[in-house]
Amino acid sequence: MAERRALVTGASSGIGEAFARALARRGARLILVARRADRLSALARELGGSDQADFVALDLARPDAGAALEVELGRRGVEVDLLVNNAGVGLTGRFDELPRERLLAMVDLNARAVVELTRRFLPGMIERKRGGVINVVSTSAFQPVPFFAVYAASKAFVLSFTESLAGELQGTGVVVQALCPGLTESEFHHVAGTDRVPFTRTPAMRAEDVAERSLDALAKGKLRVIPGWRDRMLLRAQSLVPRAVVRRVAGELFRPRGENR
Numbered sequence: 001m002a003e004r005r006a007l008v009t010g011a012s013s014g015i016g017e018a019f020a021r022a023l024a025r026r027g028a029r030l031i032l033v034a035r036r037a038d039r040l041s042a043l044a045r046e047l048g049g050s051d052q053a054d055f056v057a058l059d060l061a062r063p064d065a066g067a068a069l070e071v072e073l074g075r076r077g078v079e080v081d082l083l084v085n086n087a088g089v090g091l092t093g094r095f096d097e098l099p100r101e102r103l104l105a106m107v108d109l110n111a112r113a114v115v116e117l118t119r120r121f122l123p124g125m126i127e128r129k130r131g132g133v134i135n136v137v138s139t140s141a142f143q144p145v146p147f148f149a150v151y152a153a154s155k156a157f158v159l160s161f162t163e164s165l166a167g168e169l170q171g172t173g174v175v176v177q178a179l180c181p182g183l184t185e186s187e188f189h190h191v192a193g194t195d196r197v198p199f200t201r202t203p204a205m206r207a208e209d210v211a212e213r214s215l216d217a218l219a220k221g222k223l224r225v226i227p228g229w230r231d232r233m234l235l236r237a238q239s240l241v242p243r244a245v246v247r248r249v250a251g252e253l254f255r256p257r258g259e260n261r
């Protein structure tokens with residue numbers, strides 16, 4: 001008998017780690033995925049050891065990562081019941097100056113790996129007539145964001161992908177969710193360089209609250225989940241404003257210090 005587990009990508013910090021803890025509290029057995037094996041190993045141990053929480057250390061931006069993960073889970077006799085596509089990175093700055101390799105690795109992780117893992121694990125869920133996929137999007141998906149262009153575009157891709165998928169999965173027993181957090185406490189902004197922009201001076205949510213709200217909403221089958229009330233209000237107001245104005249404001253919020261062009 002295969003054992004069913006929830007797979008959380010990007011579980012070594014921030015929202016992914018919070019998902020792992022929240023799922024463990026709800027009795028799920030876990031597979032944790034990210035690159036930093038030391039962090040995953042410590043978290044898996046804390047959550048009850050390999051019977052409860054096991055891990056696979058993997059760079060999901062690599063083109064062979066999805067196949068390697070599927071083979072490894074097959075070897076361990078694990079079926080994925082809930083897939084949390086959470087791993088993601090950002091990079092702020094002027095598009096024409098940012099390193100090409102980092103931009104492409106961001107697309108590979110934020111967009112390509114989401115499609116790849118969903119394509120690999122969704123058919124099993126459909127066959128078993130149960131399961132769920134949570135794709136961690138962002139409020140950046142709802143508008144263009146100058147100085148954060150590729151990140152915002154990658155999240156717009158995942159939002160559209162997830163909502164389209166929901167239309168195909170009606171009646172299958174499998175639910176999908178597009179989780180759209182706004183500013184959240186994690187290591188994200190340090191990695192992305194967004195800690196240098198005005199946006200990160202606005203109030204942030206706790207990663208624990210983001211994960212809890214997502215799981216509560218999943219149980220209710222909610223497709224688009226914006227966990228922060230400030231973000232829900234802002235997005236509602238923004239929908240009434242011309243897109244060119246929204247783009248200008250977003251650009252000012254993400255303009256790095258000293259960037260004058």
Ligand SMILES: NC(=O)c1ccc[n+]([C@@H]2O[C@H](COP(=O)([O-])OP(=O)(O)OC[C@H]3O[C@@H](n4cnc5c(N)ncnc54)[C@H](OP(=O)(O)O)[C@@H]3O)[C@@H](O)[C@H]2O)c1
Nearest residue numbers: 010012013014015034035036060088138183184186187188
């Ligand atoms: N924080 C925010 O304000 C915010 C807002 C909206 C949406 N989000 C989204 O939330 C998700 C989680 O981000 P976070 O805020 O929790 O940031 P975080 O603390 O930096 O966590 C990112 C996670 O992704 C993993 N990761 C990065 N590159 C990877 C790779 N190549 N292969 C495998 N795993 C990789 C990291 O682990 P390793 O470094 O160990 O690989 C880490 O576990 C992302 O999709 C992000 O876009 C964040």
